[in-house]
Amino acid sequence: MDPVNHLDVLKEKVLNANLALPKLGLVKLTWGNVSLCDRENNRVIIKPSGVDYAVMTAQDMVVVDLSTGEVLEGVKKPSSDLQTHLHLYRTFSKINSVIHTHSKFATIWAQSEKDLPALGTTHADYFLGNIPCTRRMTEIEVKTDYELNTGKVISEMLIEKNIDPIEMQAVLVAAHGPFVWGESCEKAVENALVLEEIAEMAIYSKMLTPTLGGMDEYLLHKHYFRKHGQFSYYGQN
Numbered sequence: 717m718d719p720v721n722h723l724d725v726l727k728e729k730v731l732n733a734n735l736a737l738p739k740l741g742l743v744k745l746t747w748g749n750v751s752l753c754d755r756e757n758n759r760v761i762i763k764p765s766g767v768d769y770a771v772m773t774a775q776d777m778v779v780v781d782l783s784t785g786e787v788l789e790g791v792k793k794p795s796s797d798l799q800t801h802l803h804l805y806r807t808f809s810k811i812n813s814v815i816h817t818h819s820k821f822a823t824i825w826a827q828s829e830k831d832l833p834a835l836g837t838t839h840a841d842y843f844l845g846n847i848p849c850t851r852r853m854t855e856i857e858v859k860t861d862y863e864l865n866t867g868k869v870i871s872e873m874l875i876e877k878n879i880d881p882i883e884m885q886a887v888l889v890a891a892h893g894p895f896v897w898g899e900s901c902e903k904a905v906e907n908a909l910v911l912e913e914i915a916e917m918a919i920y921s922k923m924l925t926p927t928l929g930g931m932d933e934y935l936l937h938k939h940y941f942r943k944h945g946q947f948s949y950y951g952q953n
């Protein structure tokens with residue numbers, strides 16, 4: 717496929733993933749953003765900043781250099797969260813698409829600065845453990861480069877906790893909201909939707925049973941690995 721057509725195909729993918737966010741009820745107004753990393757060409761295609769989803773087109777997508785963040789193509793400003801997306805792509809080579817939403821229940825967990833506990837198999841099918849929430853950022857981090865430092869607190873947390881970004885494709889950013897990723901735009905959208913579902917389920921589960929603890933570890937692993945191509949865990953089916 718010639719380079720121009722290849723880039724057009726990627727822009728369409730990014731547009732469709734962005735349009736899925738309001739359709740799935742994961743964002744309102746112009747909140748949220750989706751990007752795709754084209755590693756072969758060292759570039760990222762990302763949603764334009766502040767554009768109404770109702771009028772957004774594939775040609776509105778902004779193409780930036782993965783290494784420098786320089787705008788390579790596009791007349792609109794890239795998403796205000798660009799530096800967070802870039803930092804995640806630069807730090808974790810297996811991440812190919814990043815999504816940020818303000819989906820209500822996941823954002824409630826993020827604003828509460830609580831990890832989203834794994835309470836059931838719906839969660840376990842997608843995420844291998846509690847969805848971690850970052851620490852609150854320092855005043856300096858907020859004031860110097862909030863978006864870049866958002867990426868840094870996410871990556872530092874995953875590395876410090878030895879969390880594999882393939883086994884945990886979502887995090888909660890304190891005082892902000894969820895960042896989700898995947899090997900494709902489509903997978904990242906699926907992860908963002910599931911995150912919101914389990915965030916809501918967890919809030920009501922904890923309301924009904926405040927003393928509720930995390931799910932059985934074996935069941936968590938069994939469901940996660942069964943859903944991700946490994947039919948046995950600890951050598952048992």
Ligand SMILES: O=C(CO)[C@@H](O)[C@H](O)COP(=O)(O)O
Pocket residue numbers: 746747748749763764765766767794795796797816
């Ligand atoms: O996190 C935020 C604002 O808190 C962003 O997600 C905005 O809600 C969308 O910004 P753009 O992508 O349109 O620049």
